[in-house]
Amino acid sequence: MRVYADNAATTAMSQTAIDAMLPYFQTVYGNPSSLHSVGQEAKEALDAARATVAKCLGCEPREIIFTSGGSEADNQAILSAARYGARKNKKHIISTAFEHHAVLHTLQKLEREGFEVTYLDVKQGHTVSARQVAEAIRPDTCLVTVMYANNEIGSVLPIAQIGAICKEAGVPFHTDAVQAVGHLHINVKEQNIDMLSLSGHKFHGPKGVGALYVRRGFPLVNVIEGGAQERGKRAGTENMAGICGMAAALEESCRNMDKNMAHVAALRDKLINGLSQIPHSALNGDPHNRLPGNVSFCFEGIEGESLLLLLDAHGICASSGSACTSGSLDPSHVLLAIGRIHDVAHGSLRLSLSEYNTDEEIDHILKVVPEVVAYLRGISPVWRDLQTGKRQYIL
Numbered sequence: 475m476r477v478y479a480d481n482a483a484t485t486a487m488s489q490t491a492i493d494a495m496l497p498y499f500q501t502v503y504g505n506p507s508s509l510h511s512v513g514q515e516a517k518e519a520l521d522a523a524r525a526t527v528a529k530c531l532g533c534e535p536r537e538i539i540f541t542s543g544g545s546e547a548d549n550q551a552i553l554s555a556a557r558y559g560a561r562k563n564k565k566h567i568i569s570t571a572f573e574h575h576a577v578l579h580t581l582q583k584l585e586r587e588g589f590e591v592t593y594l595d596v597k598q599g600h601t602v603s604a605r606q607v608a609e610a611i612r613p614d615t616c617l618v619t620v621m622y623a624n625n626e627i628g629s630v631l632p633i634a635q636i637g638a639i640c641k642e643a644g645v646p647f648h649t650d651a652v653q654a655v656g657h658l659h660i661n662v663k664e665q666n667i668d669m670l671s672l673s674g675h676k677f678h679g680p681k682g683v684g685a686l687y688v689r690r691g692f693p694l695v696n697v698i699e700g701g702a703q704e705r706g707k708r709a710g711t712e713n714m715a716g717i718c719g720m721a722a723a724l725e726e727s728c729r730n731m732d733k734n735m736a737h738v739a740a741l742r743d744k745l746i747n748g749l750s751q752i753p754h755s756a757l758n759g760d761p762h763n764r765l766p767g768n769v770s771f772c773f774e775g776i777e778g779e780s781l782l783l784l785l786d787a788h789g790i791c792a793s794s795g796s797a798c799t800s801g802s803l804d805p806s807h808v809l810l811a812i813g814r815i816h817d818v819a820h821g822s823l824r825l826s827l828s829e830y831n832t833d834e835e836i837d838h839i840l841k842v843v844p845e846v847v848a849y850l851r852g853i854s855p856v857w858r859d860l861q862t863g864k865r866q867y868i869l
């Protein structure tokens with residue numbers, strides 16, 4: 475049995491999305507900027523895809539800019555707000571300590587340019603409260619960028635409340651919603667979101683394509699310069715197959731959201747209940763406001779990397795921390811941000827589910843993980859020290 479439980483890293487494409495892409499390789503291969511009929515067919519498809527994405531977010535089609543993915547959308551949103559702020563001498567940004575690197579590294583770049591960033595603490599409840607945001611806002615704040623849901627630990631943040639606070643204070647609000655779009659109900663107008671990033675491959679669409687929602691009138695700056703595509707805000711001939719595949723995947727995800735969410739959340743809860751029985755373990759992330767597919771644990775006395783390799787040998791594809799940090803020996807910045815100390819953060823496991831997972835797969839995981847954890851503890855010098863009292867348990 476092979477169980478794919480790494481859907482926060484990427485998802486398998488849906489058949490609907492694959493079918494939606496094929497025409498743009500074969501018959502509708504035109505450039506939507508061309509005036510002839512082949513080009514105009516592509517233009518019509520591009521407009522339709524934009525309308526589909528807009529409908530899923532509750533905005534107007536003209537407020538959607540297609541990008542190469544979530545990372546580019548995050549970069550463009552943050553840099554735009556920073557440039558606009560700098561023009562008015564506002565150079566303070568509010569974010570959180572557990573953002574994705576696409577946000578964190580963009581903020582670090584701005585700090586080197588003289589911006590000041592407040593990284594809100596996420597230790598309390600493994601989330602951020604709207605009150606923390608309110609208290610951090612200053613007269614020179616030019617942006618609040620707070621993720622919708624965390625990719626490693628699954629916490630879903632109080633976005634509507636944060637949106638209301640930002641609106642009242644007149645501060646632009648961006649959210650990296652890459653983990654939420656297609657999985658949670660979003661309405662950018664009701665939630666007072668000014669900019670939102672999404673990515674196709676996190677909801678069974680293709681990789682290398684995403685979108686940025688930008689409230690009408692907000693002054694975007696270009697990250698990619700060139701032609702006048704995307705109302706002049708993002709140059710480059712449109713990735714037609716990618717855009718149309720993403721729109722089809724999003725439409726399908728939004729249409730089936732309630733059914734999928736209920737199925738995935740039931741699998742998640744079964745996994746969380748089962749894995750909580752492992753002694754000296756702890757659930758990471760907000761236990762109540764949580765992505766339907768996220769299960770994240772720390773197990774004391776083991777190495778996450780060894781755990782992953784053994785799970786893979788048993789057919790289980792999982793992750794420890796984020797895919798971007800694996801390969802390095804540093805523990806995940808997210809686990810450190812929620813207050814897990816280095817030793818504990820090293821023993822982490824993330825299982826991220828999708829509607830393609832089954833009950834039988836969960837049973838397989840629940841059989842294998844406790845066995846593998848017990849095996850690794852049996853050969854771990856750290857675990858021996860914990861058992862003999864030479865070292866104190868933390869979890």
Ligand SMILES: *Cc1c(COP(=O)(O)O)cnc(C)c1O
Pocket residue numbers: 482483542543544545546548574576621623624625650651652653673674675676682683684
């Ligand atoms: C995957 C992910 C991204 C990056 O999206 P890409 O399309 O892979 O560039 C950004 N933010 C979060 C929260 C993610 O999970």
